[in-house]
Amino acid sequence: MTAPELEWLPLAAPADDLDEPALSLIARYVATANRVTQHFWGDDRSDTTVDEIVASLRNDEDELAIRWLVRAEGDDVGRGIIGMSREQSASVAYLSAWVVPEARGRGIGRAIAQRLEAEATVLGATALQAWVDHRVPPAGAASLTPHSGHGAIAADAPAALLASMGYELEQIERVSELDVAAARALLEAHRADALAHAGAAYESRTWQGATPPELLDAMALLHERMSTDVPRAALEDDIEHWDAARVQRVEREWAEAGLTPLQAIAVHRASGDAVAFTILLLPAPGRPAFQEDTLVHAEHRGHRLGMLVKAENLLQLGRLHPDRARIITWNAEENRPMLRVNEALGFVPVGAEGGWQRSLERSAG
Secondary structure, three states: OOOOOOOEEEEOOOOOOHHHHHHHHHHHHHHHHHHHHHHHHHOOOOOOOOOHHHHHHHHHOOEEEEEEEEEEEEEEEEEEEEEOOOOOOEEOOOOEEEEEEHOOOOOOHHHEEEEEEEHHHHOOOOOEEEEEEEOOOOOOOOOEOOOOOOOEEEHHHHHHHHHHOOOOOEEEEEEEEEEHHHHHHHHHHHHHHHHHHHHHEEEEEEOOOOHHHHHHHHHHHHHHHHHHHHHOOOOOOOOOOOOHHHHHHHHHHHHHHOOOOEEEEEEEOOOEEEEEEEEEEEOOOOOOOEEEEEEEOOHHHHHHHHHHHHHHHHHHHHHHOOOEEEEEEEEEEOOHHHHHHHHHOOEEEEEEEEEEEEEHHHHHH
8 A cells, every 4th residue: 555645843952932834843743642642541641741852852951852743735744753762882773653544554554653763773773673552452352462472462463563673572562550549548558568578777868859969979870770671582782881960861851841750769788789679650630640760770689679669659658649640550461560550559551562673784695
């Protein structure tokens, strides 16, 4: 099928708050993206906002994100993104090609993906990855299992398109949701149990907003380990380098995007090192919170520090934001330790995200 001719409109950071042409284009981009996520999820849980996109465009020192609004025959029909680390050795490009529901079946998705692939190659990428929302297959339905061997997704149209373009399903992340009110009754018990297992060797600390200055270096080390310690199956990954300044840049972007972070850490008393952390991001009231990174340093696992920091952060959420009703999180299906923590807290599966990869070096050979 030949796709209609596409018009690609690149997004640029507004020069100021009165840069109407740039802001209007971003607003159209946001509306297009939200039509896709609302169609899939049936609600606004994954909506983005103009403020979030503007903040991303203005804070790109560490990660490159090129965004386009895509038009066909006078209509806004999709959007494309290339994301790539700015590390000198970066080789992985993250591609996202979305098409609004009413424009599907015309070859537009494939055309967007092919343009993104070509652009990523020019940027020097040797591995292309796409993270795609999928349904969890009902019993007896056609399904796909990743190379990791953990989890399954429905054999849907996006999966068929990716497979036809040479991508392989390497990993599945479980998308889970927590009813915060239902979880509150057991949070103190979970916290007490975690403290008992951690013993006197560890203490916890929580805060809202920017990281206190005395913890910036410790948080930088924990963020850096996220690029090496989390389960990645056979997905290639670029090692990230973090310092205190990068932590501050990320938190500045959150603030400009209208996102409020709630953070919790576990500290090893003997060394003074922060050895576990977790972050909740709160968008505007009425929208679900997002469970962002959670990590326990490999040398300190087995002491229920993952449960400790998560329970502490949820208790902080209850104290400071009692109106928050839902939290959404993502975990690799093979990451059983973290899934056990989430399941104990009351998170329930609501979907799946497939990690697809195409190696250009393998393809060229």
